[in-house]
Amino acid sequence: MLDPQDRIRFEQLVLPHLNSAANLARWMLRNRDDSDDVVQEATLRAYRFFGQFHGGDARAWLLQIVRNTCYTWLGKNRPSELMTEFDEEVHQRPAANPEILATQSDERQQLMRALESLSPRFREVLVLRELEGCSYKEIGEITGIPIGTVMSTLSRARERLRQVLIGANGAAAKGVS
Amino acid sequence: MNCEEAIKLMNGYLDGELDPITNQAIEKHLCECHNCDQAYKTQRSLISAIGNAAPYYKVPAGLRERIRSSLREETEGEPMRNGVPGAQVMFHKRDPETRSMLSEIPWNWLGLAAAIILAAIIAFNVLPRAQRGGPDQFLATQLIASHVRSLMANHLTDVASSDQHTVKPWLDAKLDFAPAVVDLSEKGFPLIGGRLDYLDNRPVAALIYQRRKHFINLFVWPAGSDAAEATKAMTRQGYQLFHWIDSDFNYWAVSDINEKELQEFKQLFEEQIPRH
Ligand SMILES: [Zn+2]
Numbered sequence: 353m354l355d356p357q358d359r360i361r362f363e364q365l366v367l368p369h370l371n372s373a374a375n376l377a378r379w380m381l382r383n384r385d386d387s388d389d390v391v392q393e394a395t396l397r398a399y400r401f402f403g404q405f406h407g408g409d410a411r412a413w414l415l416q417i418v419r420n421t422c423y424t425w426l427g428k429n430r431p432s433e434l435m436t437e438f439d440e441e442v443h444q445r446p447a448a449n450p451e452i453l454a455t456q457s458d459e460r461q462q463l464m465r466a467l468e469s470l471s472p473r474f475r476e477v478l479v480l481r482e483l484e485g486c487s488y489k490e491i492g493e494i495t496g497i498p499i500g501t502v503m504s505t506l507s508r509a510r511e512r513l514r515q516v517l518i519g520a521n522g523a524a525a526k527g528v529s
Numbered sequence: 530m531n532c533e534e535a536i537k538l539m540n541g542y543l544d545g546e547l548d549p550i551t552n553q554a555i556e557k558h559l560c561e562c563h564n565c566d567q568a569y570k571t572q573r574s575l576i577s578a579i580g581n582a583a584p585y586y587k588v589p590a591g592l593r594e595r596i597r598s599s600l601r602e603e604t605e606g607e608p609m610r611n612g613v614p615g616a617q618v619m620f621h622k623r624d625p626e627t628r629s630m631l632s633e634i635p636w637n638w639l640g641l642a643a644a645i646i647l648a649a650i651i652a653f654n655v656l657p658r659a660q661r662g663g664p665d666q667f668l669a670t671q672l673i674a675s676h677v678r679s680l681m682a683n684h685l686t687d688v689a690s691s692d693q694h695t696v697k698p699w700l701d702a703k704l705d706f707a708p709a710v711v712d713l714s715e716k717g718f719p720l721i722g723g724r725l726d727y728l729d730n731r732p733v734a735a736l737i738y739q740r741r742k743h744f745i746n747l748f749v750w751p752a753g754s755d756a757a758e759a760t761k762a763m764t765r766q767g768y769q770l771f772h773w774i775d776s777d778f779n780y781w782a783v784s785d786i787n788e789k790e791l792q793e794f795k796q797l798f799e800e801q802i803p804r805h
Contacts, residue, residue: 354603354604354605355604355605356604356605358604359600359601359603359604362600363597363600367593367596367597370588370593370596371585371587371588373588374586374587374588374589374592375585375586375587378586379586384586384589387586388589388592391588391592391596392592392595392596392599395596395600396596396599396600396603399600399603400603459582460582460583460584463578463579463582463583464583464584467579467583478579481544482576482579482580482583483579483580483583483585487546488541488544488546503538503540503541503544503546506540506544507539507540510540510572510575510576513575513579514575
């Protein structure tokens with residue numbers, strides 16, 4: 353059991369990274385309610401394991417726990433999403449709120465959809481690199497991908513994203529008529 | 530370093546993850562190789578577009594509070610709630626009042642410009658295919674990118690007018706050449722306007738025509754000394770391209786109308802051009 357000193361240290365070292373945790377979980381689960389639950393569970397779990405954190409990169413440490421909690425949650429609640437191969441797209445979920453989506457520009461919406469349609473393993477590396485600015489070393493730590501293959505995973509993910517965007521836009525540009 | 534190696538290491542280079550020596554080798558290759566340099570720039574735009582235009586989801590204030598209080602409940606010697614430490618807070622009641630979707634999606638509006646670049650990228654097939662295809666293939670992808678971008682970004686025209694006497698002076702003032710502008714309304718291809726565009730780092734004129742609900746971008750720039758090429762039609766990525774040259778200019782028409790119609794458009798355009 354941790355004491356109040358530990359809690360203060362945890363609040364100082366780990367809680368500053370809650371936004372990163374929320375962002376990763378939200379992209380992985382693509383739904384706010386589920387990601388709120390998972391972020392809370394993961395943070396609590398991190399707290400219980402805080403004794404095993406011996407300094408270093410607190411954000412990577414927290415994100416690793418968040419990421420694993422996301423996979424556990426997906427395995428339990430949406431196992432089909434984990435079955436997707438790297439190069440497949442996960443099944444599109446209906447847009448959360450049509451009114452809001454209508455207010456967003458097409459390009460942004462397309463980008464968001466395209467990212468959401470990637471397999472979880474592609475999505476996580478893109479979110480970590482492009483939105484969190486993680487180094488390859490951190491991405492390796494968080495995802496368990498060997499450091500030597502982070503670059504090739506990222507380039508495949510980016511290429512896949514581009515393909516999805518090309519597909520979406522080929523259709524959109526023709527939809528003028 | 531050859532192209533294959535450069536492409537393979539491109540992502541590491543963009544992410545600043547290569548050792549200094551490899552870094553230098555790539556930089557040298559990019560200076561010398563136009564195709565790889567284009568691939569590099571396109572990939573860089575894609576990366577910055579993701580970073581700038583994708584939403585970043587911050588932790589909601591209510592959740593932060595719930596987490597803090599659940600930590601206190603987990604902690605020895607601190608007051609518990611309901612006499613039970615920790616776990617049951619997982620099943621919190623969700624607070625509907627904080628569910629405002631608008632405030633939840635923190636679009637970075639400065640990223641809009643980056644998002645628009647996406648439109649150019651999508652049509653541009655970066656990797657080795659572009660290198661094998663030769664200069665035409667490379668130009669074709671750029672032309673399609675410009676065409677798609679003009680449609681996607683709602684930036685079809687800089688000067689919107691069906692009057693050739695408005696469009697032409699506008700373009701003449703912006704360019705160091707004076708493209709012919711003709712209206713083909715009566716032939717079923719009304720002029721919509723003109724736009725300044727860039728291809729291969731040079732300003733070019735884009736004339737926009739409409740065919741029913743479809744648009745044609747006609748790109749025009751001065752013909753070079755090597756202007757001996759014949760007319761050609763090609764289909765790329767679902768778009769139709771039609772290329773011809775007259776004594777003064779290079780023309781590239783890009784659209785999603787079919788080849789026959791685009792050819793008809795070319796004929797009508799040539800017939801209407803004032804001879805000198
Ligand atoms: Zn090269």
